[in-house]
Protein backbone atom coordinates (compact mmCIF):
# COMPACT_ATOMS: atom_id res chain seq x y z
CA UNK A 286 0.00 0.00 0.00
CA UNK A 287 1.06 3.58 -0.61
CA UNK A 288 1.19 6.41 1.89
CA UNK A 289 0.28 9.54 -0.07
CA UNK A 290 1.15 12.98 1.31
CA UNK A 291 0.12 16.33 -0.18
CA UNK A 292 2.15 19.30 1.10
CA UNK A 293 0.57 22.64 0.24
CA UNK A 294 1.27 26.22 1.23
CA UNK A 295 -1.15 26.17 4.17
CA UNK A 296 -1.92 22.50 4.88
CA UNK A 297 -0.56 18.96 4.74
CA UNK A 298 -2.87 16.04 3.93
CA UNK A 299 -2.03 12.35 4.15
CA UNK A 300 -3.93 9.18 3.28
CA UNK A 301 -3.32 5.51 2.72
CA UNK A 302 -4.20 4.94 -0.93
CA UNK A 303 -5.42 1.51 -2.00
CA UNK A 304 -6.61 0.96 -5.58
CA UNK A 305 -6.99 4.69 -6.17
CA UNK A 306 -9.10 5.30 -3.06
CA UNK A 307 -8.01 7.37 -0.02
CA UNK A 308 -8.34 5.73 3.39
CA UNK A 309 -7.71 7.33 6.81
CA UNK A 310 -7.33 10.80 5.28
CA UNK A 311 -5.98 13.31 7.77
CA UNK A 312 -5.07 16.95 7.38
CA UNK A 313 -3.10 19.42 9.52
CA UNK A 314 -1.96 23.03 9.02
CA UNK A 315 1.42 23.51 7.33
CA UNK A 316 3.82 24.76 10.04
CA UNK A 317 6.24 27.63 9.45
CA UNK A 318 9.41 25.92 10.72
CA UNK A 319 11.20 22.76 9.60
CA UNK A 320 11.20 20.97 13.01
CA UNK A 321 7.43 21.49 13.33
CA UNK A 322 7.00 20.36 9.72
CA UNK A 323 8.76 17.05 10.40
CA UNK A 324 6.77 16.58 13.63
CA UNK A 325 3.53 17.17 11.68
CA UNK A 326 4.50 14.58 9.07
CA UNK A 327 5.33 12.07 11.82
CA UNK A 328 1.89 12.68 13.37
CA UNK A 329 0.17 12.16 10.00
CA UNK A 330 2.05 8.88 9.43
CA UNK A 331 1.52 7.54 12.94
CA UNK A 332 -0.84 4.62 13.53
CA UNK A 333 -0.93 3.46 9.92
CA UNK A 334 0.26 0.13 8.50
CA UNK A 335 3.94 0.35 7.40
CA UNK A 336 3.84 1.69 3.82
CA UNK A 337 5.68 -0.04 0.98
CA UNK A 338 6.13 3.37 -0.61
CA UNK A 339 5.53 7.02 0.25
CA UNK A 340 4.35 9.24 -2.62
CA UNK A 341 4.63 12.94 -1.91
CA UNK A 342 2.96 15.79 -3.81
CA UNK A 343 4.67 19.08 -2.99
CA UNK A 344 4.08 22.73 -3.70
CA UNK A 345 7.07 24.18 -5.54
CA UNK A 346 9.27 22.23 -7.93
CA UNK A 347 11.36 19.19 -7.26
CA UNK A 348 14.08 17.20 -9.00
CA UNK A 349 12.92 14.16 -7.03
CA UNK A 350 15.24 14.81 -4.05
CA UNK A 351 15.17 18.51 -3.18
CA UNK A 352 12.40 21.07 -3.40
CA UNK A 353 12.30 24.81 -4.13
CA UNK A 354 9.48 27.33 -4.04
CA UNK A 355 8.75 29.39 -7.16
CA UNK A 356 6.96 31.93 -4.99
CA UNK A 357 9.55 32.58 -2.30
CA UNK A 358 6.86 33.76 0.13
CA UNK A 359 4.94 30.46 0.29
CA UNK A 360 7.20 28.30 2.53
CA UNK A 361 10.29 29.98 4.02
CA UNK A 362 12.49 26.86 4.27
CA UNK A 363 11.50 25.53 0.80
CA UNK A 364 14.82 26.66 -0.62
CA UNK A 365 16.71 23.69 -2.03
CA UNK A 366 15.29 21.75 0.91
CA UNK A 367 16.29 18.02 0.97
CA UNK A 368 12.70 16.84 1.39
CA UNK A 369 13.03 13.29 0.07
CA UNK A 370 16.10 12.28 2.17
CA UNK A 371 14.37 13.73 5.26
CA UNK A 372 11.18 11.77 4.56
CA UNK A 373 13.10 8.58 3.81
CA UNK A 374 14.74 8.81 7.24
CA UNK A 375 11.43 9.63 8.92
CA UNK A 376 9.20 7.05 7.23
CA UNK A 377 11.80 4.29 6.64
CA UNK A 378 10.52 3.42 3.18
CA UNK A 379 11.19 4.49 -0.43
CA UNK A 380 9.93 8.03 -1.10
CA UNK A 381 9.03 9.60 -4.45
CA UNK A 382 8.16 13.29 -4.83
CA UNK A 383 6.29 15.21 -7.53
CA UNK A 384 4.93 18.74 -7.84
CA UNK A 385 1.42 18.86 -6.35
CA UNK A 386 -0.38 20.23 -9.42
CA UNK A 387 1.43 17.77 -11.68
CA UNK A 388 0.22 15.02 -9.32
CA UNK A 389 -3.35 16.29 -9.47
CA UNK A 390 -3.15 16.55 -13.27
CA UNK A 391 -2.16 12.89 -13.42
CA UNK A 392 -4.98 11.92 -11.04
CA UNK A 393 -7.61 13.77 -13.08
CA UNK A 394 -6.20 12.46 -16.35
CA UNK A 395 -6.62 8.92 -15.02
CA UNK A 396 -10.39 9.50 -14.97
CA UNK A 397 -10.47 10.99 -18.49
CA UNK A 398 -8.09 8.86 -20.55
CA UNK A 399 -10.91 7.71 -22.82
CA UNK A 400 -11.87 11.33 -23.61
CA UNK A 401 -8.61 13.22 -23.95
CA UNK A 402 -4.83 12.94 -23.98
CA UNK A 403 -3.91 16.65 -23.61
CA UNK A 404 -5.07 18.12 -20.32
CA UNK A 405 -4.23 21.17 -18.24
CA UNK A 406 -4.95 21.01 -14.52
CA UNK A 407 -5.01 24.41 -12.85
CA UNK A 408 -5.16 24.74 -9.09
CA UNK A 409 -6.33 28.06 -7.66
CA UNK A 410 -5.31 27.79 -4.04
CA UNK A 411 -2.82 29.58 -1.74
CA UNK A 412 -0.91 30.07 -4.99
CA UNK A 413 -1.78 29.12 -8.57
CA UNK A 414 -0.26 25.86 -9.77
CA UNK A 415 -0.62 23.84 -12.92
CA UNK A 416 0.08 20.41 -14.33
CA UNK A 417 0.18 19.20 -17.92
CA UNK A 418 -0.54 15.85 -19.49
CA UNK A 419 0.55 16.01 -23.13
CA UNK A 420 -0.03 13.15 -25.57
CA UNK A 421 -0.94 10.96 -22.61
CA UNK A 422 2.27 11.61 -20.67
CA UNK A 423 2.80 13.74 -17.59
CA UNK A 424 5.17 16.61 -18.42
CA UNK A 425 7.56 17.19 -15.49
CA UNK A 426 10.32 19.19 -17.21
CA UNK A 427 14.06 19.32 -16.60
CA UNK A 428 13.74 20.47 -12.99
CA UNK A 429 10.12 19.62 -12.24
CA UNK A 430 8.86 23.10 -13.11
CA UNK A 431 6.60 22.25 -16.08
CA UNK A 432 3.03 23.53 -15.90
CA UNK A 433 3.61 26.39 -13.45
CA UNK A 434 0.94 28.52 -15.13
CA UNK A 435 0.59 30.68 -12.03
CA UNK A 436 3.74 32.43 -13.17
CA UNK A 437 2.65 33.22 -16.70
CA UNK A 438 2.18 36.97 -17.21
CA UNK A 439 -1.43 37.85 -18.02
CA UNK A 440 -3.09 40.91 -19.57
CA UNK A 441 -5.47 41.41 -16.63
CA UNK A 442 -4.41 43.38 -13.53
CA UNK A 443 -5.75 42.85 -10.01
CA UNK A 444 -8.01 45.57 -8.55
CA UNK A 445 -5.07 46.99 -6.60
CA UNK A 446 -2.94 47.37 -9.73
CA UNK A 447 -0.13 45.40 -11.37
CA UNK A 448 2.43 44.08 -8.93
CA UNK A 449 5.61 42.07 -8.62
CA UNK A 450 4.93 38.40 -7.88
CA UNK A 451 6.67 36.38 -5.16
CA UNK A 452 8.69 34.74 -7.97
CA UNK A 453 10.23 38.12 -8.81
CA UNK A 454 8.35 38.65 -12.08
CA UNK A 455 5.69 41.28 -12.77
CA UNK A 456 2.09 40.55 -13.75
CA UNK A 457 1.87 36.82 -12.96
CA UNK A 458 -1.53 35.08 -12.91
CA UNK A 459 -0.87 34.27 -9.24
CA UNK A 460 -1.00 38.00 -8.33
CA UNK A 461 -4.60 38.15 -9.64
CA UNK A 462 -6.25 34.77 -9.08
CA UNK A 463 -4.70 32.91 -6.12
CA UNK A 464 -6.57 32.67 -2.83
CA UNK A 465 -3.87 34.92 -1.39
CA UNK A 466 -4.45 37.49 -4.18
CA UNK A 467 -8.24 37.38 -3.72
CA UNK A 468 -7.89 37.91 0.03
CA UNK A 469 -5.42 40.77 -0.51
CA UNK A 470 -7.73 42.54 -2.98
CA UNK A 471 -10.79 41.96 -0.78
CA UNK A 472 -8.99 43.32 2.27
CA UNK A 473 -8.03 46.44 0.30
CA UNK A 474 -11.54 46.95 -1.08
CA UNK A 475 -13.49 46.34 2.11
CA UNK A 476 -11.11 47.92 4.62
CA UNK A 477 -10.68 44.89 6.86
CA UNK A 478 -9.05 41.47 6.61
CA UNK A 479 -11.32 39.35 4.40
CA UNK A 480 -10.60 35.74 3.35
CA UNK A 481 -11.45 34.33 -0.07
CA UNK A 482 -14.41 32.35 1.40
CA UNK A 483 -15.98 35.60 2.65
CA UNK A 484 -15.33 37.15 -0.74
CA UNK A 485 -17.37 34.37 -2.38
CA UNK A 486 -20.21 35.08 0.10
CA UNK A 487 -20.23 38.71 -1.02
CA UNK A 488 -20.20 37.70 -4.67
CA UNK A 489 -23.28 35.54 -3.98
CA UNK A 490 -24.93 38.58 -2.37
CA UNK A 491 -24.29 40.57 -5.55
CA UNK A 492 -21.75 43.03 -4.10
CA UNK A 493 -20.19 44.70 -7.20
CA UNK A 494 -16.71 45.23 -5.68
CA UNK A 495 -16.53 41.52 -4.82
CA UNK A 496 -17.78 40.53 -8.29
CA UNK A 497 -15.11 42.74 -9.89
CA UNK A 498 -12.32 40.96 -7.97
CA UNK A 499 -13.55 37.51 -8.99
CA UNK A 500 -14.28 38.47 -12.60
CA UNK A 501 -10.72 39.77 -12.99
CA UNK A 502 -9.46 36.48 -11.55
CA UNK A 503 -11.55 34.50 -14.06
CA UNK A 504 -10.38 36.66 -16.98
CA UNK A 505 -6.76 36.26 -15.85
CA UNK A 506 -7.22 32.47 -15.74
CA UNK A 507 -8.77 32.54 -19.23
CA UNK A 508 -5.85 34.61 -20.51
CA UNK A 509 -3.29 32.11 -19.18
CA UNK A 510 -5.32 29.14 -20.46
CA UNK A 511 -5.52 30.69 -23.94
CA UNK A 512 -1.76 31.28 -24.05
CA UNK A 513 -1.09 27.73 -22.89
CA UNK A 514 -3.52 26.38 -25.49
CA UNK A 515 -1.82 28.31 -28.31
CA UNK A 516 1.49 26.81 -27.23
CA UNK A 517 0.42 23.25 -26.43
CA UNK A 518 -2.88 22.48 -28.25
CA UNK A 519 -4.93 21.30 -25.27
CA UNK A 520 -8.28 19.48 -25.12
CA UNK A 521 -9.46 20.01 -21.56
CA UNK A 522 -8.96 22.35 -18.59
CA UNK A 523 -9.63 21.04 -15.09
CA UNK A 524 -9.92 23.46 -12.17
CA UNK A 525 -8.96 22.48 -8.64
CA UNK A 526 -7.91 24.06 -5.35
CA UNK A 527 -10.21 25.79 -2.88
CA UNK A 528 -10.84 28.76 -5.20
CA UNK A 529 -11.08 26.64 -8.35
CA UNK A 530 -13.61 24.31 -6.70
CA UNK A 531 -15.68 27.14 -5.17
CA UNK A 532 -19.26 27.31 -6.45
CA UNK A 533 -19.50 29.54 -9.51
CA UNK A 534 -15.78 29.71 -10.36
CA UNK A 535 -16.00 27.26 -13.26
CA UNK A 536 -18.90 29.22 -14.81
CA UNK A 537 -16.93 32.47 -14.49
CA UNK A 538 -13.88 30.97 -16.22
CA UNK A 539 -16.13 29.59 -18.98
CA UNK A 540 -17.70 33.05 -19.39
CA UNK A 541 -14.25 34.65 -19.58
CA UNK A 542 -13.09 32.11 -22.19
CA UNK A 543 -16.29 32.78 -24.17
CA UNK A 544 -15.14 36.41 -24.60
CA UNK A 545 -12.06 35.18 -26.46
CA UNK A 546 -12.00 34.07 -30.11
CA UNK A 547 -13.51 30.57 -30.64
CA UNK A 548 -10.09 28.94 -31.05
CA UNK A 549 -9.40 29.47 -27.33
CA UNK A 550 -12.72 28.22 -25.88
CA UNK A 551 -11.58 25.02 -24.22
CA UNK A 552 -13.98 22.85 -22.22
CA UNK A 553 -13.64 23.55 -18.47
CA UNK A 554 -14.33 20.96 -15.80
CA UNK A 555 -13.73 20.84 -12.05
CA UNK A 556 -11.57 18.20 -10.36
CA UNK A 557 -13.68 15.04 -10.03
CA UNK A 558 -11.35 13.92 -7.24
CA UNK A 559 -11.90 17.26 -5.47
CA UNK A 560 -9.38 17.95 -2.72
CA UNK A 561 -8.00 14.38 -3.09
CA UNK A 562 -6.68 14.92 -6.65
CA UNK A 563 -3.08 15.41 -5.46
CA UNK A 564 -3.13 12.40 -3.12
CA UNK A 565 -4.70 10.00 -5.62
CA UNK A 566 -2.60 11.36 -8.50
CA UNK A 567 0.76 11.13 -6.75
CA UNK A 568 0.01 7.58 -5.59
CA UNK A 569 -0.96 6.53 -9.14
CA UNK A 570 2.16 8.16 -10.56
CA UNK A 571 4.55 6.76 -7.93
CA UNK A 572 3.65 3.10 -8.41
CA UNK A 573 4.72 3.41 -12.06
CA UNK A 574 8.21 4.72 -11.19
CA UNK A 575 11.40 2.68 -10.73
CA UNK A 576 12.91 2.80 -7.22
CA UNK A 577 16.64 2.45 -8.00
CA UNK A 578 18.92 3.84 -5.30
CA UNK A 579 16.16 4.05 -2.70
CA UNK A 580 16.50 2.53 0.75
Ligand SMILES: [Zn+2]
Pocket residue numbers: 435436437450451452453454457459
Ligand atom coordinates in the same frame (compact mmCIF):
# COMPACT_ATOMS: atom_id res chain seq x y z
ZN1 LIG B 1 5.20 34.74 -10.45
